[in-house]
Amino acid sequence: xxxxxxxxxxxxxxxxxxxxxxxxxxxxxxxxxxxxxxxxxxxxxxxxxxxxxxxxxxxxxxxxxxxxxxxxxxxxxxxxxxxxxxxxxxxxxxxxxxxxxxxxxxxxxxxxxxxxxxxxxxxxxxxxxxxxxxxxxxxxxxxxxxxxxxxxxxxxxxxxxxxxxxxxxxxxxxxxxxxxxxxxxxxxxxxxxxxxxxxxxxxxxxxxxxxxxxxxxxxxxxxxxxxxxxxxxxxxxxxxxxxxxxxxxxxxxxxxxxxxxxxxxxx
Amino acid sequence: xxxxxxxxxxxxxxxxxxxxxxxxxxxxxxxxxxxxxxxxxxxxxxxxxxxxxxxxxxxxxxxxxxxxxxxxxxxxxxxxxxxxxxxxxxxxxxxxxxxxxxxxxxxxxxxxxxxxxxxxxxxxxxxxxxxxxxxxxxxxxxxxxxxxxxxxxxxxxxxxxxxxxxxxxxxxxxxxxxxxxxxxxxxxxxxxxxxxxxxxxxxxxxxxxxxxxxxxxxxxxxxxxxxxxxxxxxxxxxxxxxxxxxxxxxxxxxxxxxxxxxxxxxx
DNA sequence: CGACACCTTGAAGAGGTTCAAGAAATGTGG
DNA sequence: CCACATTTCTTGAACCTCTTCAAGGTGTCG
Numbered sequence: 001x002x003x004x005x006x007x008x009x010x011x012x013x014x015x016x017x018x019x020x021x022x023x024x025x026x027x028x029x030x031x032x033x034x035x036x037x038x039x040x041x042x043x044x045x046x047x048x049x050x051x052x053x054x055x056x057x058x059x060x061x062x063x064x065x066x067x068x069x070x071x072x073x074x075x076x077x078x079x080x081x082x083x084x085x086x087x088x089x090x091x092x093x094x095x096x097x098x099x100x101x102x103x104x105x106x107x108x109x110x111x112x113x114x115x116x117x118x119x120x121x122x123x124x125x126x127x128x129x130x131x132x133x134x135x136x137x138x139x140x141x142x143x144x145x146x147x148x149x150x151x152x153x154x155x156x157x158x159x160x161x162x163x164x165x166x167x168x169x170x171x172x173x174x175x176x177x178x179x180x181x182x183x184x185x186x187x188x189x190x191x192x193x194x195x196x197x198x199x200x201x202x203x204x205x206x207x208x209x210x211x212x213x214x215x216x217x218x219x220x221x222x223x224x225x226x227x228x229x230x231x232x233x234x235x236x237x238x239x240x241x242x243x244x245x246x247x248x249x250x251x252x253x254x255x256x257x258x259x260x261x262x263x264x265x266x267x
Numbered sequence: 268x269x270x271x272x273x274x275x276x277x278x279x280x281x282x283x284x285x286x287x288x289x290x291x292x293x294x295x296x297x298x299x300x301x302x303x304x305x306x307x308x309x310x311x312x313x314x315x316x317x318x319x320x321x322x323x324x325x326x327x328x329x330x331x332x333x334x335x336x337x338x339x340x341x342x343x344x345x346x347x348x349x350x351x352x353x354x355x356x357x358x359x360x361x362x363x364x365x366x367x368x369x370x371x372x373x374x375x376x377x378x379x380x381x382x383x384x385x386x387x388x389x390x391x392x393x394x395x396x397x398x399x400x401x402x403x404x405x406x407x408x409x410x411x412x413x414x415x416x417x418x419x420x421x422x423x424x425x426x427x428x429x430x431x432x433x434x435x436x437x438x439x440x441x442x443x444x445x446x447x448x449x450x451x452x453x454x455x456x457x458x459x460x461x462x463x464x465x466x467x468x469x470x471x472x473x474x475x476x477x478x479x480x481x482x483x484x485x486x487x488x489x490x491x492x493x494x495x496x497x498x499x500x501x502x503x504x505x506x507x508x509x510x511x512x513x514x515x516x517x518x519x520x521x522x523x524x525x526x527x528x529x530x531x532x533x534x
Numbered sequence: 535c536g537a538c539a540c541c542t543t544g545a546a547g548a549g550g551t552t553c554a555a556g557a558a559a560t561g562t563g564g
Numbered sequence: 565c566c567a568c569a570t571t572t573c574t575t576g577a578a579c580c581t582c583t584t585c586a587a588g589g590t591g592t593c594g
Contacts, residue, residue, distance in 0.1 A: 172440075
């Protein structure tokens, strides 16, 4: 089964989550030809402030300068590169990772459609991490100068930018909690629940997902070795909590995963 | 030796770092009586954008609504409380920590004079972590409405707010790297180097510091148990890298600490 | 079809945790 | 100001989780 057909299988009825539902793949193919406009983008609710008046909405259409396609394995940006823009993911899946001089590296997050990437670059005008596409992807390029300019005029955008950055800070608090105080099973359970919840918000299944990353990348994100990730998947499968066939995961018992996260064996 | 005298002992010649040097304790006592004005605050370079014209500087003096004192052990804010303001630390030392429903908690950071606290609250209009004073402290209260208003008018402030949030995101990337891929000795070495570097930027010694937090709080931050923190301190002392007497730490060999952080034993 | 990347599983070992006891500092109340 | 209670820190020994090393299996792509 190819990933494309898997995607289709994963997707649930659009009715329930119509407003968040991504465009069907077919209509995206010539995206660059279509006028770049947030106002008719179906991911709008994920990237943009909601409840805007028409004139403000039109202003925001100036935000996206262009779109950019990144092939699987390609970099959206690299550590050290000049920072010029934030990116809204239209399609595809990314990882971000930081590295030390001595060659260790750490996946700091996985990002999917509707999420904003590049915030790390603002503070020093250079990116401090790598953003790598884990599948063919397309992003909206939003020059940061323009964001700052527009958010002085459109209060809702200003607030929105602040919220996106704050959300990222809060998300990272959660990762710190995970890395600092959870055991392997808890980490993987929390990871799966988080992924499936975000996919569900985008119109995919609550129980089935296709991992876009390797065991090693999951391990890096969770502070575990790839063997431990693999063993933990096997353990979950043995316990009847999930079905795992390579990167295809079906969650059979969501509550069991929740219980594992809240196990609190220690203290 | 009281902590106050220890502080004095720690402080190095003001000449080298005059612009970052905090006010002597004596002049702070009646702070609330003195007009609240960033333009004559000695921590200005740490909290505020630099190189402002006089008229802009005067506008920014409206930013700080009031000051607030927090006793040691007291909360600046708690998880769940409404978010109304960011806080610039004038004096004192804080920790921030998040908690799970099942009672685990994780220190997400330690903050000192000149640093901004409360960014977690922006996204959902209430705080998602606790901020606890580890010593008697005073903060400048900056209502967030006012920050947003002013940063629409003063470009330098807008940029500054973005940088502060981005800096926090980058800092947390570093913590994730530490928690995800370092061993106990590396974590503690990195922690000490980071603390002493920040203290040095505030006019304190490069080699001597007084820890404001317990071994347990250090452990929580570093993803270790307090016994491991204690043992690692002892190990460093045995190796002649530091002198440790309770919370008083003297770094004897900074390069050794740096080497430990970049050891990269594995891979 | 063969090369390569990725995943799984086993066995041994290391690093950190847990439990426990005692020492050192700190705070409190008489 | 001293005695006592409490908190914090240190250290030892046993244990456990995760890592390391190794080998073989599975899937994918040119």
